[in-house]
Amino acid sequence: MVVSDITNVIEQWCPLEFAEDFDNVGLLVGNKKNNISKVLISHDCIESVVDEAIKLKCELIICFHPIIYSGLKKINTNTYVGRTVTKALKNDINIYAIHTSLDNNINGVNKSLADELGLKNRKVLIPKKNTILKLNTYVPNSHLSIVEKSLYEAGAGNIGNYSECSFISTGKGGFKPNKKSNPFKGTVGKRNLEDESKLQVVFAKNLKKKVLSSLHKTHPFETPAYEIFNIENIDSSVGLGCVGYLENPIGEIEFLKLTKRTLNSKVIRHNKITGRKIKKVAVLGGSGSFAIGEVINKKIDAYITADLKYHDFFKADNKFLILDVGHYESEQFTKKIIENFLKEKFPNFAFISSKIDTNPVEYF
Ligand SMILES: [Zn+2]
The missing domain is CATH 3.40.1390.30 (NIF3 (NGG1p interacting factor 3)-like)
Structure with a gap:
């Protein structure tokens, strides 16, 4: 197992794109290709938690709060952040923070x-706001259903309790291929008008890469025509x-x-x-x-x-x-939420809940 095997699954659950702009989430220390055999889950990642990871031979710490938060210009051991990061690096320990990507999840x-x-x-x-994008694409009628299906499979077209939502209108697509082109339809060097459909679907912004990749795989045109918009509609689950x-x-x-x-x-x-x-x-x-x-x-x-x-x-x-x-x-239940999620997704992998109480506040 490598770090990204775990973090990719976390990011399907809590996309980094849904974190707040002020935040610093994702893999903060290490490399996504590093091998791991055990994961330590902690609320905060402080030096004592890194010590715990070393002792338990955990190569990845998944924490809620990011240890590197508002930028890091110096890494020296005079600060708790510097000491924690230095110790993690020296001991080949990767640190991943989930923070507001989980805060913004209705099940977080x-x-x-x-x-x-x-x-x-x-x-x-x-x-x-701004978690939903809209795709308009123009498809020859012969390929409409295959393009539509691939977009749904990539996660487009979900609105509330409804899936496979789209709007389709028909019209004429106009284009003039140049000599270097290899058009799917129409004649090189001539203006062509072909029967096409305009397909419109919405999708969550973290799916943009996947949706575009599906579009390019199934759209028959050499250069598929499409537009992506930011829309102000709200996803009530984020x-x-x-x-x-x-x-x-x-x-x-x-x-x-x-x-x-x-x-x-x-x-x-x-x-x-x-x-x-x-x-x-x-x-x-x-x-x-x-x-x-x-x-x-x-x-x-x-x-x-x-x-x-x-x-x-x-x-x-x-x-x-x-x-x-x-x-x-x-936020005391957060560690358990992360642990439960990961144990369900990877039932045969070792996830250990940190025993360290990282709350820095005492009451007198
Ligand atoms: Zn907090």
Whole structure:
């Protein structure tokens, strides 16, 4: 097995294209062709986790948070990042970070939080924009069905619960082949008009390479005619956070107790208790103050997140109960999600869950 055998499967599940622009995901240290025999899964990749990988003879660490995040201009051992990367390189250990590619997956970080709280009828809190592309291609009628089939097989044409979605219109395709050409139809040196169909399909942007490769394989033209557009439509399964409903409304204190019990939190910071009932709940693991406006717009009763500043509690404006449960605590199920996914995909390969508690925050 090589690194890419594992990471290619991860990227079908959590495409790198769906990560946030500020993020740094994918293979951060090593080479995709390096051989591996064991994988260590960790929430953070710090020096002690690399030590653990060395001890357990794991050549690949798959972690949630990226160890190299906002750029790395110097690699020296005066910083924890420098020490971690240096130790990984010296010991031929590859490091892969998944982070916001998993955050943006409806079955990622927030799914477990929502599962544990028992939330029903879930949707993404902030659907991600610009994840869908549209292909228009012009195909001779004789080859329409074969091109169409190959595009569906590459993953195009899926919209919500519908597959093989397309729009087809017929018309005339005009072209004049030059002397160097070898046209599928028509006469060299003459203007030709042929019966063609315009085939339109949408696809997720991470499938662009695959969709284009299928088009080129099955389209009979020497130079297939096509256009690809970015479209603003939203895929409701891709995005940050999750909104759902409790089976029965409960009071704020009861909700705080439920959250504390579920997350095994020592401390929860929250805004004033106003006597409201909690039914509609949003969860967003990690730093989630940026979503406060959306929580107000969606008339959510309680919002569980982390890393809130003093003024974020004012921003909530007592319109909902806001809970800061701690960054690590809000993402604590992530390691298990990654582990479960990989063990299901590779039942005969060794995936080891790190025993190191990487939460750097203590409570006194
Ligand atoms: Zn985080």
